[in-house]
Amino acid sequence: MTDVEIPSTSPWMCGNCDLPLQVGQVDVGYMGNAFPVKLWKCPKCGLIFVPEDLALGKMLDVEKQLEDK
Amino acid sequence: MDQKELRELEAQCIQECPPTCTAACPVHVDVKAMLREVERGDFTAALKIYRKSVPFPRIISRLCDQPCHDVCLRADVGDAIAIRELERACVEFGSESSEKSRPIPKRKGHVAIVGGGISGITAAYELARKGYAVTIYETGSALGGSLWQIDKDLLPAWVIERDLEVMNTLGIDIRLNTPVSDIHELRRENEAVYLAVGAQLEESFDLERGEHGFITVDPVTFETSAAGIFAGGGMRWGKEMHSSITSISEGRRAAISIDRHLQHVSLTASRDNEGAYKSCLYTKLDGIEPLPMVAERDGWRYDQDDAMQEAKRCLQCECMECVKACEYLKHYERYPRRYVREIYNNLSIVKGTRYANTFINSCSMCGLCAEICPEDLDMGEINLAARREMVKQKRMPASAFDFALRDMAFSNSDQFAFNRNRPGAATSDYVFFPGCQLCASSPQHVESAYGYLNARMEGSNVGLMLGCCGAPAHWAGEEALFNQTIQRWQDDLHAMGDPTVILPCSSCYQIFKSAMPEVKIVSLWELYEQHGLPEYTQPVTRTVAIHDPCTARHERPVQDSVRHLAEQLGCTVEELPFSREKTVCCSYGGHMWLANPQVAEKTVRRRIDEHPADYLTYCAMCRDFFAKQGKRAVHILDLIYGEPTEDRAARHSPGWSQRHENRAQLKRKLLTSIWGETMDGTQAHESIRVIVSDEVRAVLEKRLILTEDIQRVIEYAERTKRRLRNPMSGRFLAYFKPTTVTYWVEYQPQDDGYVIFNAYSHRMEVPGSGES
């Protein structure tokens, strides 16, 4: 999970805090496993952005792998 | 599944049994493999296979009495394969791989072979290659015994000499012109003796003899009445029978006994099927074009092309009946004997990846394989047991059947499920249980059918019971949830006065029949037949091909009722090649469509391609799955209640969201119209109005994202303002996890609703995905 590539720019701002997102460390987890991942997130409230490609690609692969373990 | 069950199941699949030819061959030449090579023109590879079983290929390929030929299945569709002639072609056209004579590690033990005929030299050959010190005692002046008496045209001297050359390379002590007079003396000088003096019986060895004067031996070990002295070959059967291949077989089997004797291990343990035996393989010959034997030229010899042609006629006998019939079994490219082993391994893994999870979860559990298999092996039952075990071990992948189980939970929630006796009645004589998916697909027909039942079944109180029978939990291996669901129906039925349950859906029918045997049930189709069609039903003159749902496989009366109804309606009913007890699943069964969309598509497409006519069925899911693939299909209720003016076979399959909506509305409508009740309490998200284009709808459908999932995300995001915003487009992107799945929705407010641009989901947990 640590080797995911995220887009170099993000069109999204935090609609809550009205701040641009910044790349930062986020913990994602599944079935008791946690992975630190670099994702775009709001520097203030921590709202994150998971791109569609990531959700349907790498994340899905890892979910399946963990489910078969 | 324990080891014992595994082995029983493996044994049930006879696919790996040798074909009849190989089983009948006393040395079990792998005829199939050999002929495969010949067909390809690789005579060298074929010869190598032949030589594995036959130590003297030149001789035997001319002499063999080919018991294989007598049992070859090709004979039933043309002529038996000319196996011996093909073996001869292998010898002629194949080059002998120069067998490197590796030094053989010596073993302790002296063996005397009495008689240098084909049986004796086979035993000598086998034992010398194992490293024992072997001496052959031959009365005549050359090895080969009776081979020298055979017609020289058939067996020229050079052939014998050439094949026997190998005997000089193994360090065997060959004593020609050396008769043996005292066999017991010889036994004292050696640890074992093999007697193979051929058909002449002058020798007066002091050993026990049977009726016809032949030395008696144990039929498995070839040991005579004297321990350590073995006998075989022509001397056991005399002149009446001459079978060089049987002589070789007995020489080899005696050598196995002698090896064991020298190693002081059991002579008899696991020695099944050593000689010729009857094969247990089943091979279906239907539809195979008969082909005559490729004519022999030049006496009885094939040239290379002839041989390749003749080998091509070999049926490569195997069973594979279930694999041919089932796209799922075919997809994984093996057969049940292998599959059960993989399932067993998968269930036994303690640490590591379980590669067979998807395999186990992809079966539709339709039961077709059991119908087709000559040994009744039911992969569906095996996969069901495996799923249950996975659930128990807490190893069932969380995502596997989640969508279907949530659909079932919806059906059995207050949003759909309810029971009522007729207004004013305290109990019911009958209760109509339309199930979940018919209500999801054709709620209006359910309403009509209930109206019909009340009108026609005079003097009976017909109540109503909405919900899902529990089949999705059963298929998913969720026994606890399934039992809980069954318990609920039992309690509810009891509270209604134990009415007879009227069932349109054959899956519900199976569940009620098997899990609640004490409950009286009747198929709706039988009732229509009994009470007559509604007056207002318009005849439909058309040809339909009938598809029996796989859960109706064994329900003859139900199958017949639907056929009769269709005929009464004016249809000409055609049968599909696989129908009634051999019907095929539409891919809904067992959650195949959910676990393995690729296999599901192959399954449904193959079914669709069986007949060009519109399909008629009596399961809502079969109908909708066909429709989804573009096949024109009607449900029997479409014929009974559909508008004559509309093209009923072209009706679209409602999407998953619509299926929820249809169920929820049906409940509301019936409660109001029949019982005068209103449903109270809506949840906050239900008031969110979403606007979805067809294009986006198709994406959501494929991703199994429901309208209510989207409503929940937007309700949460709008209430908490936790959403991303794109300053350029003004769109929002929000995420929320109602239970186990996190949904992302890209949307924009418009008027009193929200336009949806995209949605996707994941199961990995991320920060900020909501309260829950």
Ligand code: SF4
């Ligand atoms: S058809 Fe081929 S595999 Fe089958 S019995 Fe004949 S030779 Fe053997």
Ligand code: SF4
């Ligand atoms: S899908 Fe049906 S025919 Fe195929 S293995 Fe499963 S139960 Fe047998």
Ligand code: SF4
């Ligand atoms: S039908 Fe299938 S399971 Fe049965 S013996 Fe043949 S290959 Fe094996």
Ligand SMILES: [Zn+2]
């Ligand atoms: Zn923020």
